[in-house]
Amino acid sequence: MYLSNHDQxxxxxxxxxxxxxxxxxxxxxxxxxxxxxxxxxxxxxIDGCLYHGDSGVHFAEALVSGKARVSVDTTLNVGxxxxxxxxxxxxxxxxxxxxxxxxxxxxxxxxxxxxxxAPYQAGHRPAVGQNIAWGESNAVVFANSVLxxxxxxxxxxxxICCAITGRAPETGLHLSDNRRAQIVVDITGLSTELLAxxxxxxxxxxxxxxxxxxxxxxxxxxxxxTGEDRLKALGxxxxxSGAVGLFHAVGLTPEAPDxxxxxxxxxxxxTIRITSEMMRAARDRLSTTSSGKVDAIAVGSPxxxxxxxxxxxxxxxxxxxxxxxxxxxxxxxxxxxxREGLRVxxxxxxxxxxxDTCVVVTPxxxxxxxVLMTNSGKFAHYAPGNTGYSVLYSSLTDCVETAVAxxxxxxEEHWQ
Numbered sequence: 001m002y003l004s005n006h007d008q009x010x011x012x013x014x015x016x017x018x019x020x021x022x023x024x025x026x027x028x029x030x031x032x033x034x035x036x037x038x039x040x041x042x043x044x045x046i047d048g049c050l051y052h053g054d055s056g057v058h059f060a061e062a063l064v065s066g067k068a069r070v071s072v073d074t075t076l077n078v079g080x081x082x083x084x085x086x087x088x089x090x091x092x093x094x095x096x097x098x099x100x101x102x103x104x105x106x107x108x109x110x111x112x113x114x115x116x117x118a119p120y121q122a123g124h125r126p127a128v129g130q131n132i133a134w135g136e137s138n139a140v141v142f143a144n145s146v147l148x149x150x151x152x153x154x155x156x157x158x159x160i161c162c163a164i165t166g167r168a169p170e171t172g173l174h175l176s177d178n179r180r181a182q183i184v185v186d187i188t189g190l191s192t193e194l195l196a197x198x199x200x201x202x203x204x205x206x207x208x209x210x211x212x213x214x215x216x217x218x219x220x221x222x223x224x225x226t227g228e229d230r231l232k233a234l235g236x237x238x239x240x241s242g243a244v245g246l247f248h249a250v251g252l253t254p255e256a257p258d259x260x261x262x263x264x265x266x267x268x269x270x271t272i273r274i275t276s277e278m279m280r281a282a283r284d285r286l287s288t289t290s291s292g293k294v295d296a297i298a299v300g301s302p303x304x305x306x307x308x309x310x311x312x313x314x315x316x317x318x319x320x321x322x323x324x325x326x327x328x329x330x331x332x333x334x335x336x337x338x339r340e341g342l343r344v345x346x347x348x349x350x351x352x353x354x355x356d357t358c359v360v361v362t363p364x365x366x367x368x369x370x371v372l373m374t375n376s377g378k379f380a381h382y383a384p385g386n387t388g389y390s391v392l393y394s395s396l397t398d399c400v401e402t403a404v405a406x407x408x409x410x411x412e413e414h415w416q
Contacts, residue, residue, distance in 0.1 A: 001030060002037040010165055018066025022161035026169075029158055035169035041151075043073040043126055044163035045119050045143075047135030048156035049106045050361055051080040051099035059157060060105035063164070068109055071166040075114040075124045077136045078303075079103040080362040083115070084331060084355045090363045099362075109164070115356035116330030118232065118303040120147060123332070128254045131174055133162030137239035138232070138302045138378065144246040146231050148254030150174045153245050173245055179255065180264040181218035181248050184271040188221035194276065194414050195223055198230065198311075199283075199395035202377025204274075205234040207282035209242025211272070218248035218262040226252055229305055236302050237377025280415055286380040286393035292408045294392060295370030297321070297399050298359045300328030301378040306336040308396075312351070313342055315400040321350035322406035324366070325399075328358035350403075360386040373408075375399050 009015065010023035030038060048056060080099035082088040091099065107113055116122050117136050120143065126132045128148035134140050135154045143149045152172040154162060162168045172178055185208065187195070194200050208217065231252065238244040248256035256262035299312070304327050312327065327346070334355055337343040347353065359365055360382045365372070372389040374380055375396045383391050394402075394410050401409040 001027070001035065003027070004038070007038055007167065016067040018063040018068025019164055021066060022063065022068060022164040025158065026161045026165055026167060030169035030171070033169050033171045035171040037170050038167040039131055039170045039174060041072060041133045041162055041166060041168045042130045043124065043132045044070065044159060045075045045077060045124065045134040045136060045139050046106060046111060046159045046163060047077045048160055049076045049079055049103055049111070051095065051102050054098055056156065057098050057102045057105070060102055060160070063160065064105050064108045068164045070110045070160075070163040072163060073124070074111045074163040075116075075119040075122070076106055076111050077115070077139070078117050078357045078361060079115055080357060082354055082356050084334070085353070088352070088354050088364055089357065106160070109160070111163070114330065114332070116303050116332065117301070117358070118305065118330060121228075121303070121305050121332070122330050131168065133159060133168045135159035138236035140245055141235035141239040141247065142232055144173055145235055145248065145253050146228065150179075153243070179216065179246060180266065181216050181256070181262040182269050183212060183215055183217040184259070184268045185217050185219045185274060186221060186271055187219060187274045189273060190221070190276060190279065191414075194279070197395060197414050198233070199375060200279070201230040201234040202237040202375070202380070202393070203279055203283045203286065205237030206241045206286055206377045206381070207278065208234070208247065209238035209240065209244050212242060212244065214243040214245070216246055216248070218250060218256055218259065220250045220259055222249050222252055224251055229308055232302055233377065237381070240378045240381040276415075283393065283415065286377060287391055288384050289371055289390035289392060291371055291390065291392075293371050294323060294373045294402055294408050295389070296324040296326065296365055297373050297403045298326045298328065298379055298383075299375055299396065299399060300326070300354070301358055301360065301376040303358070304329040304333060306333050306340075309333065309337055309342060309346065311396060312400070313345060315397055316349045316404070318345070319349060319404045321403035323403045324352065325350055325403045326352045326354050326359050326364065328354040331355050359383075365389060373399055373402055
């Protein structure tokens with residue numbers, strides 16, 4: 001494997017012990033991945049700042065002790081604590097202390113204190129074609145697909161090594177040949193009414209991830225006005241249910257101005273025509289219970305945007321939730337809510353704002369079982385295993401009406 005003079009200097013300790021350790025890990029990982037060389041990256045997003053055990057804390061603190069600093073613009077994914085409202089999180093003293101140490105260690109290395117799984121909506125938006133090193137599956141798929149940047153799905157610990165060295169293995173989705181669509185997902189047969197609902201996009205994403213896995217597909221037929229939040233929801237569900245790192249959408253994503261460009265002039269190996277029956281089955285699969293009992297509502301995975309909060313305010317229409325209703329978001333969105341005067345009415349309606357983290361990665365939900373209702377395909381995928389709660393998936397409107405009524409309300413009209 002070819003190493004530049006800069007790579008060699010990192011390995012030799014010219015930039016400190018912490019940078020040398022990061023470089024060793026990066027080079028050995030690159031060899032395992034079959035990369036022939038390393039490439040420069042413009043930015044990084046770190047998933048390894050979420051506490052999973054003490055070893056991750058010791059690793060980060062070892063880097064800090066070695067005077068490691070990130071060499072590119074680096075944002076941080078969610079941690080295990082809500083630093084703005086610590087009472088939201090129910091960790092024991094040891095895990096709380098270790099989670100805080102892990103978060104602080106990453107700040108000490110020069111990472112931005114963003115604490116969001118949607119850094120692309122908090123100002124971190126790399127340019128089309130830029131090589132980056134991002135962790136967190138939804139952030140990766142959004143960066144690749146919607147922004148047109150280039151990153152693999154960098155896992156915990158390797159992500160910070162890339163950030164420190166400013167380098168990444170030249171392999172996978174960094175290479176143009178690996179970004180060409182091979183499978184066409186044709187949704188032109190679905191009704192315009194269904195495509196106009198927010199609830200459709202996580203369902204399509206969940207189906208896409210389970211069906212395509214790591215394969216690169218191009219979706220043909222999404223409305224030309226499909227917004228960023230809907231593409232965010234689609235990609236997040238796809239990345240959770242499968243190993244998706246990139247999807248194309250004709251007329252919407254940078255590498256798919258048309259079908260032929262997305263396919264790089266080649267014929268697809270398969271064309272899948274989506275039917276309403278397939279989507280209903282995919283939607284039903286997101287729920288793990290048919291119970292009419294709902295114990296809590298959770299939205300915001302990926303983190304709720306300002307526009308999604310505006311939609312929540314409109315749906316509530318001044319009414320109050322009768323159920324615990326958690327809205328997970330980044331501190332950038334909370335600042336925007338305060339500027340627009342929306343935080344007070346939201347909290348007056350019983351909405352519990354959770355910042356810096358979310359309900360499926362740290363103990364926020366009360367108790368260890370129950371039924372959680374959500375409009376998030378990612379929450380629906382992870383909540384049963386991570387929280388012990390059963391899940392009911394539905395639209396944001398259904399979540400609000402259920403919360404206000406204190407009993408399950410679902411509108412099936414557009415799924416018929």
